[in-house]
Amino acid sequence: MATPAEPPDTAAPGFTDVEGFADVPENPFVGPMPADFLWGVATSAHQVDGHTVGNDWSRFEAQPGVIAEGAVSGPAADHWNRLEDDTALIRDLGANAHRLSLEWSRLEPEPGRWDAAAWEHAELELALLEQAGIAPMLTLLHFTLPLWLADRGGIAAPEFPRRLERFANEAARRLAGRVRLWCTVNEPNVQMVFGYVTGQWPPCRRDPELAARAFAGLLKGHALAAAAVRRHRPDARIGAAVHLVLAEPLRSWWPPDHLAAAQVRRGFNWPFYDAVRDGVIRLRLPGFPRLEEPMAELLGSADFVGINYYRRNLVAFDPRSPGWASLHQGPGLRSDAGVEMHPAGLLQLLRQAWRRYRLPLIVTENGVADASGQLRPTYLRVHAHGLARAVAEGIPVQGYFHWSLLDNFEWTDGYTLRFGLYRVDFPSQRRIATPGVAEFRRLAALLRDAAARPAGLTSR
Numbered sequence: 106m107a108t109p110a111e112p113p114d115t116a117a118p119g120f121t122d123v124e125g126f127a128d129v130p131e132n133p134f135v136g137p138m139p140a141d142f143l144w145g146v147a148t149s150a151h152q153v154d155g156h157t158v159g160n161d162w163s164r165f166e167a168q169p170g171v172i173a174e175g176a177v178s179g180p181a182a183d184h185w186n187r188l189e190d191d192t193a194l195i196r197d198l199g200a201n202a203h204r205l206s207l208e209w210s211r212l213e214p215e216p217g218r219w220d221a222a223a224w225e226h227a228e229l230e231l232a233l234l235e236q237a238g239i240a241p242m243l244t245l246l247h248f249t250l251p252l253w254l255a256d257r258g259g260i261a262a263p264e265f266p267r268r269l270e271r272f273a274n275e276a277a278r279r280l281a282g283r284v285r286l287w288c289t290v291n292e293p294n295v296q297m298v299f300g301y302v303t304g305q306w307p308p309c310r311r312d313p314e315l316a317a318r319a320f321a322g323l324l325k326g327h328a329l330a331a332a333a334v335r336r337h338r339p340d341a342r343i344g345a346a347v348h349l350v351l352a353e354p355l356r357s358w359w360p361p362d363h364l365a366a367a368q369v370r371r372g373f374n375w376p377f378y379d380a381v382r383d384g385v386i387r388l389r390l391p392g393f394p395r396l397e398e399p400m401a402e403l404l405g406s407a408d409f410v411g412i413n414y415y416r417r418n419l420v421a422f423d424p425r426s427p428g429w430a431s432l433h434q435g436p437g438l439r440s441d442a443g444v445e446m447h448p449a450g451l452l453q454l455l456r457q458a459w460r461r462y463r464l465p466l467i468v469t470e471n472g473v474a475d476a477s478g479q480l481r482p483t484y485l486r487v488h489a490h491g492l493a494r495a496v497a498e499g500i501p502v503q504g505y506f507h508w509s510l511l512d513n514f515e516w517t518d519g520y521t522l523r524f525g526l527y528r529v530d531f532p533s534q535r536r537i538a539t540p541g542v543a544e545f546r547r548l549a550a551l552l553r554d555a556a557a558r559p560a561g562l563t564s565r
């Protein structure tokens with residue numbers, strides 16, 4: 106089969122020009138919004154804290170040629186030393202919530218040894234948020250693993266689920282008084298694919314057998330961790346953040362492309378939460394060992410579906426590509442990462458996830474690599490419109506976390522991509538508001554109005 110052509114660039118007017126997103130009003134909250142809607146920013150410890158030395162990423166980064174421009178996380182955004190100032194930045198955004206993660210390697214530097222000072226630091230960060238009136242969502246595992254655990258086989262090791270459970274138990278024992286919202290694992294589907302299928306991320310394996318074990322390990326770890334948190338905080342609200350792509354056929358007239366797109370959805374988007382819904386860890390993908398493992402603890406382990414939304418993929422059937430599917434970009438405006446911005450996809454994925462799971466939804470990440478700072482305001486507004494439309498359809502969307510507060514260490518892209526509402530000037534570490542800050546604040550105020558609006562009224 107001939108290589109499918111990229112859609113022509115001539116039809117690239119912008120990223121609002123699709124499916125009702127062409128004309129997003131200045132106030133995107135077209136109807137009433139839930140009173141307690143979470144409006145926040147997201148970060149992860151390894152990407153912002155800096156000075157993290159005991160995890161698998163810090164070891165990986167030290168290898169030549171693996172990170173763009175030879176960068177290492179190093180001081181990152183030095184958030185570790187700037188808690189007060191950065192908390193003030195979050196407050197100034199008008200945010201009422203902040204998603205952050207724990208750095209396991211600092212808190213448990215050796216198996217079973219808890220580092221008192223590191224836990225105090227976590228408590229301090231949460232206390233500052235509390236004083237600022239900002240609700241934390243705490244992620245237990247955002248990709249990085251303590252070296253000692255990585256060396257025993259990481260997420261694919263048989264002991265991994267129990268290790269995560271113990272870590273969750275300790276975190277909840279110490280912190281659950283201040284934290285009601287928990288995210289067990291971040292993007293388990295990405296961690297499995299990059300770590301064990303493509304091999305771009307630690308532990309850099311390409312091994313379907315291990316990939317299946319890693320997938321099962323993350324699910325079991327999630328279920329055990331959720332139960333541990335609930336023991337300390339029965340009213341906790343717990344979920345995981347999955348990376349969802351909007352997968353659509355490249356050629357709508359060509360049935361094999363439909364099948365290929367469905368395969369991407371089935372293989373990448375849904376396996377994690379399907380297992381939570383069914384209480385069965387299932388993997389049925391060509392080239393992978395079949396898994397069919399019941400685990401009762403998965404049932405009821407999540408109170409919400411966490412959705413990280415960044416991209417749509419146009420999928421073509423292509424027997425020369427892995428999984429017989431090749432991924433293509435649509436014609437819309439692209440971010441600095443070369444990723445097409447497609448706000449309509451957020452609404453579509455919210456609909457799909459709601460139909461599939463009937464659980465409340467929280468957008469745990471959404472953002473854009475935009476060094477100019479010029480794209481982000483519109484990006485924010487049109488994605489907020491997607492949230493509002495989902496709410497208007499009766500879909501229980503309960504929050505939105507923008508990625509990210511600050512420019513930070515963007516994994517193998519190092520410091521070449523800038524996702525921050527606040528630009529960080531490296532190495533001075535000065536925080537500089539991008540135009541996204543004013544827009545985020547404006548939207549926060551509009552959201553408050555929309556939350557106070559009686560049901561039945563719309564803004565236009």
Ligand code: FCB
Pocket residue numbers: 149152291292295348413470508515516524
């Ligand atoms: C997501 C990751 C997050 C960040 C953003 C840009 O996939 O969860 O850590 O890298 O992408």
